[in-house]
Amino acid sequence: MIRTRDFFLFLICVAFLIVAIGFQVTQSRTAFLDMSQGMPQFRGGEGEPISAELVIVEDTRGARIARLREMVGAIATPPVSEIVVSEEVATSTTTAEQTTSSKAVLCPQYQTYARPWSTTGLTSVEREGVRIFHEGTQALADGELGVIRIILPVRQFASVNTSCIPSDVIGIALDGSLIRNNEQGLYGVFGENTHIGFALDGFPIYGASTAVTDSCGGTTVATEYHYYLSLDREFILGCFAAAPTLLP
Numbered sequence: 001m002i003r004t005r006d007f008f009l010f011l012i013c014v015a016f017l018i019v020a021i022g023f024q025v026t027q028s029r030t031a032f033l034d035m036s037q038g039m040p041q042f043r044g045g046e047g048e049p050i051s052a053e054l055v056i057v058e059d060t061r062g063a064r065i066a067r068l069r070e071m072v073g074a075i076a077t078p079p080v081s082e083i084v085v086s087e088e089v090a091t092s093t094t095t096a097e098q099t100t101s102s103k104a105v106l107c108p109q110y111q112t113y114a115r116p117w118s119t120t121g122l123t124s125v126e127r128e129g130v131r132i133f134h135e136g137t138q139a140l141a142d143g144e145l146g147v148i149r150i151i152l153p154v155r156q157f158a159s160v161n162t163s164c165i166p167s168d169v170i171g172i173a174l175d176g177s178l179i180r181n182n183e184q185g186l187y188g189v190f191g192e193n194t195h196i197g198f199a200l201d202g203f204p205i206y207g208a209s210t211a212v213t214d215s216c217g218g219t220t221v222a223t224e225y226h227y228y229l230s231l232d233r234e235f236i237l238g239c240f241a242a243a244p245t246l247l248p
Contacts, residue, residue, distance in 0.1 A: 105162035122176030153202035158241035173197035200244035
């Protein structure tokens with residue numbers, strides 16, 4: 001005869017087995033459904049060829065990462081309009097540097113020469129390595145030159161160091177008149193074979209030429225340094241190739 005306690009234990013064991021089997025079946029069905037999402041699905045009606053189609057569930061996290069990378073790349077790469085602006089700024093800077101380099105080098109004490117200068121009876125003579133501008137067309141019997149206006153050195157080679165321009169007057173013409181640095185247009189009508197005058201540092205000045213010159217406006221011709229005017233600049237000299245003589 002079956003006792004009541006043993007009967008209840010039997011019922012409990014049966015219930016436990018039923019629950020365990022049901023849970024296992026549920027887990028197997030869920031795993032099979034997950035696998036079926038990435039498995040080919042076959043379609044086709046009666047008498048039609050069967051076609052396979054792979055169904056892939058969208059990876060939402062991967063899509064967000066891809067969009068984020070695109071946004072970061074767009075921020076790191078400057079727009080085309082910004083690149084164009086940068087090129088314009090670089091061009092403006094280059095133009096400014098070219099304009100600055102084309103200006104004459106003026107001394108800090110630069111000033112306009114305003115003292116009276118007469119060319120009446122003014123002539124020049126070269127003696128003992130200097131050029132003397134004096135009043136009088138000929139020397140006196142004892143060798144005196146009369147009133148000396150200015151003495152310029154006679155030089156052949158440019159100095160290693162250039163000198164700034166202290167005044168707007170940069171030389172003396174052959175007729176004794178003053179040559180001002182802004183009179184390039186006045187003397188520019190003469191060619192490169194025309195001797196215009198002498199710069200205050202002693203080198204000769206010639207008319208307009210296409211010869212390549214240094215920053216001061218001169219070059220060496222047949223072992224002698226000469227200044228040449230140029231139609232490419234608005235001044236005669238950019239600097240002195242040697243120390244100039246100051247006007248009285």
